[in-house]
Amino acid sequence: MITEVSGHTLLVFVGIPALVIAVVALLVFAPSIANGPRYRPGLSWWAPPVWINGPTATKPDPANLPELPGAPGTTASAGAGVARSTGGASASW
Amino acid sequence: MPAGDAFTPEQLYDIERAVRHAEEASGLHFSVYVGGADSETRPFALELLNELDDPDNTVLVYVDPAGRRLEIVTGALAKRQLSDTAAGLAALAMQTSFATGDLTGGLVTGVQQLGTHAHQAPLLHANEPHKQ
Numbered sequence: 001m002i003t004e005v006s007g008h009t010l011l012v013f014v015g016i017p018a019l020v021i022a023v024v025a026l027l028v029f030a031p032s033i034a035n036g037p038r039y040r041p042g043l044s045w046w047a048p049p050v051w052i053n054g055p056t057a058t059k060p061d062p063a064n065l066p067e068l069p070g071a072p073g074t075t076a077s078a079g080a081g082v083a084r085s086t087g088g089a090s091a092s093w
Numbered sequence: 094m095p096a097g098d099a100f101t102p103e104q105l106y107d108i109e110r111a112v113r114h115a116e117e118a119s120g121l122h123f124s125v126y127v128g129g130a131d132s133e134t135r136p137f138a139l140e141l142l143n144e145l146d147d148p149d150n151t152v153l154v155y156v157d158p159a160g161r162r163l164e165i166v167t168g169a170l171a172k173r174q175l176s177d178t179a180a181g182l183a184a185l186a187m188q189t190s191f192a193t194g195d196l197t198g199g200l201v202t203g204v205q206q207l208g209t210h211a212h213q214a215p216l217l218h219a220n221e222p223h224k225q
Binding site for chain 1: 101123125141142145146152158160162164167169172177181185188192196
């Protein structure tokens with residue numbers, strides 16, 4: 001015997017469980033939605049470069065500097081600073 | 094991957110605060126770069142250091158999230174204050190956080206550690222003449 005399903009029955013047996021599922025799903029995914037995409041090692045990096053405390057003013061490019069009249073033989077070397085002795089450490093993960 | 098910024102404003106604030114504290118503690122300049130490298134990471138980090146205003150007194154932390162590489166570069170004068178061993182210890186701490194996906198936490202911890210290692214005790218009465 002098939003009985004007709006009333007609106008009230010649908011609400012109790014379908015609507016309430018669906019609402020509970022929606023609330024739980026929202027609670028689970030809310031932090032990641034709020035924080036945006038998270039860095040996951042091994043996957044590609046999506047964001048543009050960030051430089052905190054970077055150069056305040058752009059240094060003049062030695063190649064574009066006007067040549068001084070009294071020093072015809074001298075040329076500016078852009079890589080001179082790279083040769084300076086530096087220290088530090090490296091790591092990978 | 095969806096497009097977006099690497100850090101939220103709160104995360105950026107935390108990193109900037111750590112940088113500021115490290116600078117106050119050590120008297121050195123600190124700079125943090127997060128992004129991909131055009132070439133090998135070490136030469137690229139050195140190029141970045143030389144673009145800064147005072148490279149000799151600067152400690153640059155370079156993180157390549159895609160290549161999973163970290164470089165700490167100390168300038169010619171900064172390395173007298175911050176040894177390679179101390180930089181290696183900070184790199185180890187950062188590496189641990191980065192491996193779990195925590196970029197911000199790793200940067201904050203690492204920069205704090207670098208600032209602490211580079212800390213110099215103040216010289217009291219150094220400018221006063223010696224009195225008998």
